[in-house]
Amino acid sequence: MKLIVRSTLYVVVLTVLLGGVYPAVVWGVSRVFWKAKAEGSFVTGDGGRVVGSELIGQGFRSPKYLHSRPSAAGKQGYDATASQGTNLGPTSSDLEKAVAAAVAAARADRPGDPRPVPADLVTTSASGFDPHLSPDAALWQALRIAKSRGVPEEKVAEVIRRHIEPRTLWVLGEPRVNVLLTNLDLDRSLPAGR
Amino acid sequence: MTTINFVEILVYLAIIVALTPLMGGYMKRVFSGERTFLDPVLRPIERAIYRACGVNASQDQGWVDWTVTMLIVNAASLVILYAMQRLQQWLPFNPNKFGPVSPDSSWNTAVSFTTNTNWQGYSGESTMSHLTQMAGLALHNFLSAATGIAIAVAVIRGVAREKAKGIGNFWFDCTRSILWVLLPISLVAALFLVSRGVVQNFRADVVVKTVEGVEQKIAQGPVASQEAIKELGTNGGGFFNANSAHPYENPTPGTNFLEMILIFAVGAGLTNTLGRMTGSVRHGWAVFGAMALMFLAGVFVCEWAEQKGNPIHQKLGVAAAPTDGGTGGNMEGKEVRFGIGDSALFATITTDASCGAINSWHDSFTPIGGLVPMANIATGEVIVGGVGAGLYGMFLFIVLAVFIAGLMVGRTPEYLGKKIEAHEVKLAMLSVLILTLCILGFSAAAAVLPAGLSSLNNRGPHGLSEILYAYISGAGNNGSAFAGLNANTPFWNTTLGFDMFFGRFFMLIPILGIAGSLAAKKKVPESAGTFPVTGPIFSFLLVSVIVIVGALTFFPAFSLGPIVEQLLMKAGTLF
Numbered sequence: 001m002k003l004i005v006r007s008t009l010y011v012v013v014l015t016v017l018l019g020g021v022y023p024a025v026v027w028g029v030s031r032v033f034w035k036a037k038a039e040g041s042f043v044t045g046d047g048g049r050v051v052g053s054e055l056i057g058q059g060f061r062s063p064k065y066l067h068s069r070p071s072a073a074g075k076q077g078y079d080a081t082a083s084q085g086t087n088l089g090p091t092s093s094d095l096e097k098a099v100a101a102a103v104a105a106a107r108a109d110r111p112g113d114p115r116p117v118p119a120d121l122v123t124t125s126a127s128g129f130d131p132h133l134s135p136d137a138a139l140w141q142a143l144r145i146a147k148s149r150g151v152p153e154e155k156v157a158e159v160i161r162r163h164i165e166p167r168t169l170w171v172l173g174e175p176r177v178n179v180l181l182t183n184l185d186l187d188r189s190l191p192a193g194r
Numbered sequence: 195m196t197t198i199n200f201v202e203i204l205v206y207l208a209i210i211v212a213l214t215p216l217m218g219g220y221m222k223r224v225f226s227g228e229r230t231f232l233d234p235v236l237r238p239i240e241r242a243i244y245r246a247c248g249v250n251a252s253q254d255q256g257w258v259d260w261t262v263t264m265l266i267v268n269a270a271s272l273v274i275l276y277a278m279q280r281l282q283q284w285l286p287f288n289p290n291k292f293g294p295v296s297p298d299s300s301w302n303t304a305v306s307f308t309t310n311t312n313w314q315g316y317s318g319e320s321t322m323s324h325l326t327q328m329a330g331l332a333l334h335n336f337l338s339a340a341t342g343i344a345i346a347v348a349v350i351r352g353v354a355r356e357k358a359k360g361i362g363n364f365w366f367d368c369t370r371s372i373l374w375v376l377l378p379i380s381l382v383a384a385l386f387l388v389s390r391g392v393v394q395n396f397r398a399d400v401v402v403k404t405v406e407g408v409e410q411k412i413a414q415g416p417v418a419s420q421e422a423i424k425e426l427g428t429n430g431g432g433f434f435n436a437n438s439a440h441p442y443e444n445p446t447p448g449t450n451f452l453e454m455i456l457i458f459a460v461g462a463g464l465t466n467t468l469g470r471m472t473g474s475v476r477h478g479w480a481v482f483g484a485m486a487l488m489f490l491a492g493v494f495v496c497e498w499a500e501q502k503g504n505p506i507h508q509k510l511g512v513a514a515a516p517t518d519g520g521t522g523g524n525m526e527g528k529e530v531r532f533g534i535g536d537s538a539l540f541a542t543i544t545t546d547a548s549c550g551a552i553n554s555w556h557d558s559f560t561p562i563g564g565l566v567p568m569a570n571i572a573t574g575e576v577i578v579g580g581v582g583a584g585l586y587g588m589f590l591f592i593v594l595a596v597f598i599a600g601l602m603v604g605r606t607p608e609y610l611g612k613k614i615e616a617h618e619v620k621l622a623m624l625s626v627l628i629l630t631l632c633i634l635g636f637s638a639a640a641a642v643l644p645a646g647l648s649s650l651n652n653r654g655p656h657g658l659s660e661i662l663y664a665y666i667s668g669a670g671n672n673g674s675a676f677a678g679l680n681a682n683t684p685f686w687n688t689t690l691g692f693d694m695f696f697g698r699f700f701m702l703i704p705i706l707g708i709a710g711s712l713a714a715k716k717k718v719p720e721s722a723g724t725f726p727v728t729g730p731i732f733s734f735l736l737v738s739v740i741v742i743v744g745a746l747t748f749f750p751a752f753s754l755g756p757i758v759e760q761l762l763m764k765a766g767t768l769f
Binding site for chain 1: 198201202205239243246247248249262263266267269270271274317319320328329330332333336337365372377380381384385388389390391392393394395396397399400402403404405406408410411412413414416418419420434435436439440441442445446447448450451503504506507508510511512513514517518519520521522523524525526527528529530531532533535536552553554555557558559560561564651652653654655656659676677678759762763767768769
């Protein structure tokens, strides 16, 4: 009986230390040094309006923007309160249909291009709001964006290349392009409807 | 596999090799009560905790006494977590106004976090209040990890001591694990994570209007503090459903690399602590060598399979080969910043250690790519393994390995001067069989009962893989999943709860029994007939025993799941 009381007390004391003091200290220090990051890395667009988070991918439908990867988060996709992948296995017919549809859509952006379609462009991300595209997948969309903005493809490709982030320390991760930041830059550098 | 991915694996292993003696030496000092540089800060806190709880942390406990204390503390924490989930609607720090968690889900989660499994039937961002996450779940991340380290240290003492009655003191071992090992490293790691973009706040979901004017709700919370201990304590329970694939948990390749190092740091270090405390540092390295060998085998197979990708999709025109600006391979359920290399590496590491955090969905891996994580867990989580749990799991296989070596030369087997006799071998086999019985028994039941089958997300052999993976992950206290399986049903929550509970506690009680009986034995001097437990021959023998036990037990089930699926995928069969 004594042991049960002591054990319960022990768990309560540890809860205060590890569940209270420890997260509070991390919170306090991060407010001083990295406040914007601790609060979610939000990005403001032109006019000072918050348009999303640098780290959280969002859906784009207009042909003048880079489109993010397919999403399984929430019913409409890109629901950042319902992170999720498809969890479909390699022999799933549902997955095969989804990939086939995405390949057809990607092919429509570059009629007659014989190259294979970049893998990340036609597969669903793990989080459901992957903020990035591979450089290949971003440049694949340059022609469509250029047509819709009425500029040469090379101009769009230039903006995209500016946003390529390399691997960290040469070997970690993969080169990538942040979709939201690139789209904001496209609006600044190549305003549509001139 | 690309050259860059290959180099990354080698860099990773080199860092772990360098960390092992540092962590090992430090932990030896901590658990022997020697001075460390953190003593001026931590000693007063340690004393205050003992005084507040009225416990005696200096008295040597026998193995039964030690085990009972450990079980009661764990039981108390389990009950408190259950209550916290059921009552969260009345408690503070619940800005999203979540209601109580259902009884079966609360039971499942309470067991899951107490056993260091962190299987998650629920989806964190839409179920748990900030208080439940940081006070309930994160506390268990510390406590269950500390329990694991404490058990490993007790087992090491059992081997190292001679004619001793006790194996140490649970209060001392557990409190020191938390204060000296887990808390300081977590604090530093959490701050690094915030500096790279992991969130740490107490806000409700933030609603923004996107560039195209659509409303997007973005979940927030005290993530960084939980993320650090989740990896370091090999717990793996994510703040968010997508776990370390969520950009708020793991925003960059740098945070990803740190998280991978945290997962192996303590488990690898403990092999060195074993060596130092038993007076045979080379034995520690031999055990580490066996782990490293199995780690490399797993990661190479997994990366190869994922880079090769899915021929069904490649026939549709999806890129297969890597380029300068694209990964090729199987990108379904993976994030661009991690690509093939970091996803396969993370999957191998998290299942080698019984962490269970994920940065890509294992359910969407190619069949062989997904077999690697499953097989890693099925070894009993001994490839580095969970903090502490890996070492005491490995201890079972060491007992079996020296026993088999003894049989081959016809002498009573010895382990570091202790005679291994029928009593110890029986207890070791008991532990191994309990795991197997849990996994295969529950899987067989789920594969025939409608309540089990109705939760599957995939048809054909992949469905069987989902069932197998769930119970292997539960009993191995890993917690990762073929997550298409909808496990948040009364059937799955309940059976997996028992699977995790048996897999943890019924396995470790026989182990502590072995430790107690070894501690009481006297040491016999080494002779020409002693099988050496240092060097590569021992490492190979150890790997062989692990592979044979794992392969013989699970090969039939694996053949019907991932292996047959690989063949069907090559043939282009769809389900």
